[in-house]
Amino acid sequence: MKIERFEVGPLMTNCFLAECEYTGESVLIDPGGLSDRLKKSIINSDLKTILLTHGHFDHIGGLNDILKFTSAPVLIHELDAHMLTDPFQNASSLMGIQYRTIEASSLLSDGQEIVCGKSTLTVKHTPGHTKGSVSFVSDKEFVFAGDTLFKLSVGRWDLPGGSYAALLESIRKTFLPMPDYMKVYPGHGDSTTIGYEKKYNQFMAADIV
Ligand SMILES: [Zn+2]
Ligand SMILES: [Zn+2]
Numbered sequence: 001m002k003i004e005r006f007e008v009g010p011l012m013t014n015c016f017l018a019e020c021e022y023t024g025e026s027v028l029i030d031p032g033g034l035s036d037r038l039k040k041s042i043i044n045s046d047l048k049t050i051l052l053t054h055g056h057f058d059h060i061g062g063l064n065d066i067l068k069f070t071s072a073p074v075l076i077h078e079l080d081a082h083m084l085t086d087p088f089q090n091a092s093s094l095m096g097i098q099y100r101t102i103e104a105s106s107l108l109s110d111g112q113e114i115v116c117g118k119s120t121l122t123v124k125h126t127p128g129h130t131k132g133s134v135s136f137v138s139d140k141e142f143v144f145a146g147d148t149l150f151k152l153s154v155g156r157w158d159l160p161g162g163s164y165a166a167l168l169e170s171i172r173k174t175f176l177p178m179p180d181y182m183k184v185y186p187g188h189g190d191s192t193t194i195g196y197e198k199k200y201n202q203f204m205a206a207d208i209v
Contacts (some may be wrong), residue, residue: 001018001019001020001021001116001119001138002018002019002020002021003016003017003018003019003142003185004016004017004018004019004041005185005191006035006037006038006041008031008032008033008034008035008038008061008062009032009033009058009061009062010033010058010095011032011058011188012188013030013032013033013058013059013061013187013188014030014185014186014187014188014189015028015029015030015031015032015033015038015062016028016029016030016144016185017029017038017041017042017045017047018116018119018121018144019045019116019117020116020117020118020119022117022118023046023117023118024045024046024117025045025046025048025116025117026045026046026047026048026116027047027048027049027050027051027114027116027121028042028047028049028050028051028066028072029050029051029052029053029136029144030051030052030053030059030060030144030146030187031050031059031060031061031062031063031066032057032058032059032060032061032062033061033062034062034065034066038062039066039069042066042069042070043069047070047072048072048116049072049073049075049114049116050063050066050070050072050073050074050075051075051108051114051121051136051144052074052075052076052080053133053134053135053136053144053145053146053147053148053187054076054077054080054083054129054130054132054133054134054146054147055076055080055081055082055083055084055089055090055130055132056083056090056091056130056147056159057087057090057091057092057095057097057099058091059146059147059187060083060084060090060099060101061092061099063084063101063102064101064102067101067102073105073106074102074104074105075104075105075106075107075108075114076104076107076108076132077107077108077109077123077125077132077133077134078107078108078109078132079127079130079131079132079161080130080131080132080133080161081103081104081107081132083130083132084100084101084102084103084104085100085101085103086100087099087100088160089160089161091159091160108123108134109123109125110123110124110125110134111123111124114136119138120138120139121136121137121138121144122136122137122138122139123135123136123137124136124137124143124174125170126145126146126148126170126174126175127163127166127167127170128148128154128155128157128162128163128164128165128166128167128168128169128170128171129146129147129148129154129155129156129157129159129162129167130147130159130160130161130162131161131163131166132161133146133147133148133155133170134146135148135149135174135175140179140182141182141183142182142183142184142185143175143178143182143183143184143185144185145175145184145185145186145187146186146187147186147187147188148167148170148171148175149171149175149184149186149197149201149203149204150186150187150188150189150192151184151186151189151190151191151192151196151197151201152192152197152200152201153201153203154167154171154201154203155167155187168203168208171203171204175194175197175204176198176204178194179194180193180194180195180198181193181194181195182194182195184197
């Protein structure tokens, strides 16, 4: 897949457009805002699906504008679905905004496969940052980790639905067993690899409590 990164919104969220190089079909991940460059790329692509790693405002804040020019379905894990229409739960009220968007077109569950052209992304339920946080895994190649795993850190667990224990369990169960060469595209900041994080990220240490 060809992956384009856009930093959008007030919290510099990474929004990704992942396109199948054979068919031109694409998925959009975490549209936290809309920039001119992102709009152009979406319009020039054959956008099939909008995938959300979780329901926080900074990952869904561009949806209302984007849905004015595309009718791609919006998918989120069932445990975060209510956040789309709840400004307290999606944390926009913390920023003094009451952001609401459409209800999900359908709900994601663990193990589900999202087909995009000749590529497949597998949904992994990785709760902890929120109850319904998910990661999208392209087999043995890369993972969109949302706010679960960052370069040298992990997402915060103190917002509604967050849990430190669940976050550590997700890191252990989902990320630790991945091969070192897997590329990680997080919800904020630079991309990294599983090998680098195993070496330097304290939250990836097997004995962390
Ligand atoms: Zn978040
Ligand atoms: Zn975020």
